[in-house]
Amino acid sequence: MATFITGATGFLGIHLLRDFLREQREVIALVRPKQGRSGFDRLDLLLTLTGADDNVRARLQTHVRCVEGDIRAERFGLDPAEYRRLLEETDELWHCAASITLRGDSVAPWDCNVGGIHRVLEFVEASARPVKFFPVSTVYTSGTMRTGEFGEDFPATTEVFENAYEKSKQYTEKLIHDWWLRTGNPCVVFRTSILISDRSGVDDFPGHTLLAVARRLRALLMASPPDEAVRVRWPVDPLATINMVPVDYAVELMMAMAKTSEGTSLPRAIHIVNPSETSIHTMRMALEETCDVRIRAVPGYPARATHAEYRLYRLIGPFFPYFNHRRTYSTDGVKHASFALPKCPVVDQAYMIRSLSALRTSIPVSYGLEELKR
Ligand SMILES: NC(=O)c1ccc[n+]([C@@H]2O[C@H](COP(=O)([O-])OP(=O)(O)OC[C@H]3O[C@@H](n4cnc5c(N)ncnc54)[C@H](OP(=O)(O)O)[C@@H]3O)[C@@H](O)[C@H]2O)c1
DSSP: OEEEEEOTTSHHHHHHHHHHHHTTOOEEEEEOOBTTBOHHHHHHHHHHTTTOOHHHHHHHHHHEEEEEOOTTSGGGGOOHHHHHHHHHHEEEEEEOOOOOOOOTTOSHHIIIIIHHHHHHHHHHHHOSSOOEEEEEEEGGGGTTOOSSEEOOOSSOOOOOOSSHHHHHHHHHHHHHHHHHHHHOOOOEEEEEOEEEOOSOOOTTSOOOHHHHHHHHHHHHHHTSOTTSOEEEEEEOOTTOEEOEEEHHHHHHHHHHHHHTTTTOOSOEEEEEOOSSOEEHHHHHHHHHHHHOEEEEEESSOOSSOOHHHHHHHHHHGGGGGGGSOOOEEOOHHHHTOSSOOOOOOOOOHHHHHHHTHHHHHOOOTTTTHHHHHO
16 A cells, blocks of 8 residues: 655655655655656655755655656546556545645646645546545645734635635635535645755755745845945834744655544544744844845835836745735644653744755856846
């Protein structure tokens, strides 16, 4: 019997795969070939970057079967025999594949997240035996809620969103819930906050959100006249907080929660978040220190933006809503767990600076500049 994972080449998926292999599980990974690399080669490269030791890396050869497909396609694009085999072998499914682009006008999240969940639900339903099903969602199904505590009610009933990504994830939850009403198949939906890691990365590694912001700031610096300090005003709530959860902790917690979910008959959402919020002020300081850009917090977009600010707002505008929240997330599901919780690292300035070390080792010079040209 095997654990089937989608999105194993993603930031979350590759860390889950690492820990499945630590447990010596048999794994089937649905992966897309890319840039001339087979799905298997991509996993091999990425696994190395998760800090997996030699034993775990060797298990990639012996314990992982890679199937190349696309979650949006009928039968994931697999031939009928391969799909049947997948159905026969799977007893647990972790659905991590997603489009996480924050571009407000993007159709990608609908295409991938909503299109994909239809295929994944078809798969679980077609299985001859009960499949333990763990779809991954986000605490950002809370949408534009600025203050208060977002609960673990399932599905989220939010109606107003910052972008198409959030809306697609909430709609995905609704589809899972409707499917449960129809089929009676339970599942545990993990809603994570922003995943982060302080392991130094390289270009090929799927980056975390803070790194994406920092890379855009570096792109701004590179597009600015040399020898001129780049100063920008940043429209944020100075008292805002952001929840960043270290991926190693998130994976450990999700796997432990999954093991204790036996006998669940209802679909439920569990928040996988950092018990300590990080202040936006701390994040701003870490970005200043690593990106050589002076950032001044201001309450709203300035009436007259400088050239550098105009470019900054185009580059990281989609992230700004996340720098204006004071909300928190209920952690009742985790608090009532029947096991001792792992200790979650505090994401402070030092942690963030470590998490941005990939900027120093390998700055993709063109990063973000293409977006500036559009
Ligand atoms: N990252 C965060 O901070 C964060 C926060 C909250 C929730 N989440 C949730 O966590 C889950 C995993 O996110 P992530 O950060 O790991 O995302 P990611 O790094 O962008 O990875 C996305 C994964 O999905 C795969 N994928 C995308 N489209 C696909 C398709 N059509 N067919 C097959 N595979 C496809 C990608 O494959 P390729 O490598 O081939 O592109 C990649 O493996 C998502 O559900 C996301 O909503 C993430």
